[in-house]
Amino acid sequence: MSNNSQNGxxxxxxDGGCNGKCLETLGNGxxxxxxxxxxxxxxxxxxxxxxxxxxxxxxxxxxxxxxAMSNLMVSLLRSFMPRRIRMITEVAIIATxxxxxxxxxxxxxxxxxxxxxxxxxxxxxxxxxxxRTEAFASQNPPFLSIIDGAANxxxxxxxxxxxxxxxxxxxSGTILGHVVLSTKWYQPNxxxxxxxxxxxxxxxxxxxxxxxxxxxxxxxxx
Amino acid sequence: MRTVVFAxxxxxxxxxxxxxxxxxLAPYRKANEEAEKVRNYLAVLGIPIDEKWDSKTLLDVYxxxxxxxxxxxxxxYENVSSSEEGGIVAIPFSGAGLWAPxxxxxxxxxxxxxxxxxxxxxxEETPGLxxxxxxxWFQNQFKGKKIVSKNGKPGFHIIKPGxxxxxxxxDGITGATMTSERVQTxxxxxxxxxxxxxxxxxx
Numbered sequence: 001m002s003n004n005s006q007n008g009x010x011x012x013x014x015d016g017g018c019n020g021k022c023l024e025t026l027g028n029g030x031x032x033x034x035x036x037x038x039x040x041x042x043x044x045x046x047x048x049x050x051x052x053x054x055x056x057x058x059x060x061x062x063x064x065x066x067x068a069m070s071n072l073m074v075s076l077l078r079s080f081m082p083r084r085i086r087m088i089t090e091v092a093i094i095a096t097x098x099x100x101x102x103x104x105x106x107x108x109x110x111x112x113x114x115x116x117x118x119x120x121x122x123x124x125x126x127x128x129x130x131x132r133t134e135a136f137a138s139q140n141p142p143f144l145s146i147i148d149g150a151a152n153x154x155x156x157x158x159x160x161x162x163x164x165x166x167x168x169x170x171x172s173g174t175i176l177g178h179v180v181l182s183t184k185w186y187q188p189n190x191x192x193x194x195x196x197x198x199x200x201x202x203x204x205x206x207x208x209x210x211x212x213x214x215x216x217x218x219x220x221x222x
Numbered sequence: 223m224r225t226v227v228f229a230x231x232x233x234x235x236x237x238x239x240x241x242x243x244x245x246x247l248a249p250y251r252k253a254n255e256e257a258e259k260v261r262n263y264l265a266v267l268g269i270p271i272d273e274k275w276d277s278k279t280l281l282d283v284y285x286x287x288x289x290x291x292x293x294x295x296x297x298x299y300e301n302v303s304s305s306e307e308g309g310i311v312a313i314p315f316s317g318a319g320l321w322a323p324x325x326x327x328x329x330x331x332x333x334x335x336x337x338x339x340x341x342x343x344x345x346e347e348t349p350g351l352x353x354x355x356x357x358x359w360f361q362n363q364f365k366g367k368k369i370v371s372k373n374g375k376p377g378f379h380i381i382k383p384g385x386x387x388x389x390x391x392x393d394g395i396t397g398a399t400m401t402s403e404r405v406q407t408x409x410x411x412x413x414x415x416x417x418x419x420x421x422x423x424x425x
Contacts, residue, residue, distance in 0.1 A: 081228070092232055092236050106250075107247040107250035
């Protein structure tokens with residue numbers, strides 16, 4: 001993302017604050033450099049919460065919120081932030097937003113919070129968040145940083161949703177709790193609910209996407 | 223110097239944001255935790271509940287169908303509904319788990335000897351290993367077990383899966399020996415104490 005670093009000094013509101021890079025940034029986060037498929041980051045939670053589509057969507061939402069807000073804060077602070085405590089500052093900001101989201105779930109969506117268990121709190125250690133604040137937000141203007149954060153969150157959420165659809169459909173015959181494959185004639189495959197199912201699904205998904213649409217890096221290597 | 227000031231300001235801002243949010247959300251969170259507890263009490267007492275009930279409905283049912291009683295140091299929660307489950311008593315228990323305190327509730331038939339159901343509603347054991355104590359298969363094993371062995375010795379045991387079954391033992395969790403041991407200690411203490419008090423129990 002260093003190609004965007006020179007734009008750091010331009011005003012927030014000039015050209016909508018993103019110097020014509022809004023769409024490019026959005027595309028990068030969601031597709032071109034998708035954090036899961038091409039960077040293979042955030043795998044832990046991608047494996048853990050994708051047993052059901054509902055939990056995967058909430059987790060995706062959580063990451064979009066945390067990424068966008070952390071990127072915004074880090075970007076706003078980027079010129080005052082002492083370099084020596086840069087990392088710990090980023091972690092503190094990320095942790096604040098993650099705990100806020102966790103508290104919100106516990107207060108208003110108790111059942112969802114129970115199902116997600118420790119994984120919401122573990123967003124603090126999600127490599128995607130730290131990666132984006134460090135690589136992008138600390139060198140780019142606030143508005144563009146929000147877009148980058150949200151884009152990466154959306155990219156993450158889409159992949160999680162895809163894995164969850166496969167796992168919930170094969171594993172329990174339902175989508176979002178609605179019965180699609182009736183157990184009258186369909187024998188649910190328990191393997192897909194258990195952790196190994198997530199490994200297979202994610203592995204195959206990354207392979208298929210990379211085979212159909214190789215990332216830039218792999219093309220360069222050729 | 224700038225670094226120190228920055229760190230202090232950041233710390234204050236972050237922590238006060240969280241403190242404000244936490245204070246503001248505390249009543250909602252407490253209500254949820256209370257409802258969770260009530261939900262588990264009702265479940266072990268055999269009172270039918272609907273998954274979709276909100277906390278107020280749960281509390282209403284709880285107030286209507288559950289009475290508390292004292293027995294020695296124990297507080298008993300008795301099912302006083304007119305259904306055939308009436309007379310079942312629940313007793314809360316808690317103790318040290320491997321990572322954090324474990325809280326649960328166990329219910330007995332009116333003889334205070336035969337286990338009717340058990341729920342571990344608050345635990346932070348390793349997900350997938352010790353955390354399995356909250357799973358249905360583990361909790362279902364307890365139904366019909368007794369807190370006294372065949373030769374009349376009070377106590378409760380969690381044994382290695384594969385060893386011969388006993389009237390006062392259930393299978394432990396493979397890979398979660400520490401959690402199993404701690405849960406056994408909790409239940410064993412409860413069983414022994416309850417066995418002593420059992421004769422003083424008036425229905």
